[in-house]
Amino acid sequence: QVQLVESGGGLVKPGGSLRLSCTASGFTFSDYYMSWIRQAPGKGLEWVSYISGSSTYTSYADSVKGRFTISRDNAKNSLYLQMNSLRAEDTAVYYCARQLAGGDSSSFDYWGQGTLVTVSS
């Protein structure tokens, strides 16, 4: 069965960096776009970034562009999010999610359990 397991969250000071990982199993990882989606405490969902199966295409929300970098290692069935210049407003649970397809027709059909990132001094 499809499983997505995030790791790497924790407490970091403003201006600091953190790298999140998501390990996938139960499907051919390289065949799928993957996304990071976050949820601030008590708030709604916010899409952060996606990456295509071959890493050819990436996209970012304006709120993280230039600070966050998405990447993947298909040999390791792993997705990453490098987060730099972190701000208090980046505090959230970060989910990795599989996209059913690429482009405007794609939905997030499987989600991980999330990893909490807290940015505070």
Next chain:
Amino acid sequence: SYELTQPPSVSVSPGQTASITCSGDKLGNKYAFWYQQKPGQSPVLVIYQDNKRPSGIPERFSGSNSGNTATLTISGTQAMDEADYYCQAWDSSTGVFGGGTQLTVL
């Protein structure tokens, strides 16, 4: 930037029909997706491409999308359907979520 607007809350009696709307400029020209999130859990896809149900999602969940509004309809609402619901679409290769609607079954 593109925005999707949902009512913050909707209430429904058990067995009745709940409708949750999602509004956005020319949303009917895009695909709408709906996710259910229960407290302490990860979101679950309940409707994709406007009106398709993933495997395992009950038939009481249905969707439509036309003009500026997408609608998630839950027929014969059950207590287990109480959750937050989020609509989602894509705009210029970026994902957009609505603010979410808390569905209360009382």
